[in-house]
Amino acid sequence: MYDVVIVGAGPVGLYLATELALADCSVLVLERDHEPASPWKALPLGMRGLNAGSIETFYRRGMLQDLLNASGVEAGRVGAEPGAHRWPTPRDVSHFAGMRLDAADIDASAVSLRLPGPAMEGIMTSLAAVGEVLAKRAAGLGVQILRDAGPEAIVQDGDSVVVRAGGNDYRARWLVGCDGGRSTVRRLVGFDFVGTPPLFTGYVAHVTFDDPQQLDMGFNLTPTGMYLRTPFEGHLGMMDFDGGAFDRSQPLTREHLQTVLRRISGTDVALSEVHLASSFTDRAMQTTTYRDGRVLLAGDAAHIHSPLGGQGLNLGIGDAMNLGWKLAATLHGTAPEGLLDTYTAERHPVGAAILNWSRAQVATMNPGPNAPALRQLVHDLLDTPDGTTHVFRNTSGLSHRYDLGSSQPLVGRTAPDFRFSDGTHLGDLLREGQGVALDFTTDQRLHGTATGWKGLIRYATGPVSDALGFGALLIRPDGIVAWTDGRNPDPEAFQHAAARWFGDPTL
Structure with a gap:
């Protein structure tokens, strides 16, 4: 019998596996996919942003340099300058509802009680790069990963959980579902999953344009939706406010994607070929609890929302970091009473806040007769130091504070990176x-x-x-x-x- 079986070998499942194995727990990871490699994980389709909070977690487990190497980030990109005595101004603050923000407007002092250190800001990476680093770490810690093993049935009692996958039964003291937004674990166990319906169908695709010069680079808000072009050749994103009607309901043909793109962009741009394409929505849903008996959820299995602002991966890594040590202490019998219950108590409000952040962006982008006025108002507010700093605080991963029952402003927050006289951080x-x-x-x-x-x-x-x-x-x-x-x-x-x-x- 394993201490923990984790369903899902994505970044969240692998990060959790490394945390548990680091604490000398036996871990089996079950993954339905046959191979870890996929064009959906590599650039450009697998492009993701890790915020400063997530970068800090990799640093604190000794994986930061490996992550930077795998992501192709140049040396010194995220660390403090030698001898720095203050928190530097970040170089990027991303966007809100497709509106780019100027990092120069960030008031770095507003991120209180921070100290300079090796991990200072976020980076752009890919799911493939993150997975590569975590898989190597997991293997080094003795984590077993079994592929072609999607869950088929789950039965739990007071002492253990049995999951059937690939025709075999696997028993563990605990089971954690990290198997994404359409989680089979969530469905089999019967977690309540509640939230708000979608307003748009989103598309991400790798295409060949006949005349790409008709499309501007970056985020482009239009009277009918939004399209995104990145420096990666043929990388296309779109949001079509159709109430989510098209998502996974029909084949993503070249003709359909071209029709949607022309309507949103207001151009007659032509697509000569579609290499890969997928759809998604802004459906914002969250389980009412992250635990049912001996089964827990983390990452998208516990909460889903639109990808606006790139918070999903970061939210899931935060779940894994919060849960890992608590579950390990419970397994080893050192946990005080109620420790594992603090996982839901601490992470559920963070997830709810991210869902609302996503909803606010979608509401700002939603077309309609009043949309231009609302967008202009939000743009004017964001085009100020206070507005930009507010967005940075809410997307950096550094502003979350758990309610630990103390009025001291640092309690419940991520710790400053104190530096000792011998150079140890x-x-x-x-x-x-x-x-x-x-x-x-x-x-x-x-x-x-x-x-x-x-x-x-x-x-x-x-x-x-x-x-x-x-x-x-x-x-x-x-x-x-x-x-x-x-x-x-x-x-x-x-x-x-x-x-x-x-x-x-x-x-």
């Missing part, structure tokens, strides 16, 4: 997936207490370049600040906080 201390107790006091006030959680909490002390006024912090394995105190931290308060997240060390 907090990110280096998180690589093994343990919690970290940071003690900046000269008399090491927390030493006797923090070392009680051997193997669960790593104790680190010494001067740092900027302690931001703190005397001590407790960082969870996912990089979230669980507790802070001032220049004279109270060991008893630390002990209480540590017990809340890491259990009683005497048991």
Whole structure:
């Protein structure tokens, strides 16, 4: 019997697998596809954006450089300049509802309590590159991946889950569905999946244009929808506000795609060939809980929305990072009561917020007689430092805050990358997936207490370049600040906080 069976070998499933294997859990990943390679994962169709928050997770597990190499990102693209003492202005803030924003308008100081470090901003990559890095990491940790094994039936009891896939039964203590927006796990187990219906059918395609000069590059909002051209030859995206009627209902023929493109673009552009094409919608749905007994969901299996703003992959990676250490602690018997329940409690509001962010963009783009006025108003608001900074905060992955019951502004947020005098960063201390107790006091006030959680909490002390006024912090394995105190931290308060997240060390 495995500790965990994960259904889905996409980035979310593989990231979760590496987190569990890092914590010495036995993991089997079941994947319905025969091969990992696909034109839908490679550039340009597999192009995705990883925001600063996701980049930070790869950095904190020692995978950042491999990811940059696989993504073709030049050295120094995302790290702080040597000797930097402040958070730099990001180079890109993407778009809102197809309206490009000027990164120069970002007020970097608005991203409070941040410190410069190796992971500073997002990058453009591909599903293939992300998958390559995570698959290599998973293999090195002993994760088993079984292909041609889509789930057919799931039965759970109080102690285990059995999933039938490829005609065979696989038993595990826990099962996690990471099998995408049309999740079979979600359907078989019967999770409630609720939300709002679609307003558009979207298309992504690799085509050959007869006369591409008729189409402008970038996002192009029109009175009837939106089309997108990228520097990749033949890469085309479209949004047709038909109520989602065409999505997967009919073949995506050259004639249909050309008709839609001409109507949206207002040109007579011709497509001579369609190499690959797929459709999607802006349907925004979320399960009411991320757990049913011994079955959990993560990534698109738990929430779907339009790809506007590129938040889906980032949201799923955040799910995996939040769930991995909690499920591992539950398996090892070190988890305090209710720890696994905090997965839904913390991640469900983040997912709901992203769904609303997607809905707001679709509402702004929706054609109609009042659309130009609404778009102009939103454009004017976004064309300000406050507007651009607001978009950056909400898309960077750095502004999420879990409600951990503390009024301290850093508790519940991703931790600053504190840098010690020997050059070690907090990110280096998180690589093994343990919690970290940071003690900046000269008399090491927390030493006797923090070392009680051997193997669960790593104790680190010494001067740092900027302690931001703190005397001590407790960082969870996912990089979230669980507790802070001032220049004279109270060991008893630390002990209480540590017990809340890491259990009683005497048991």
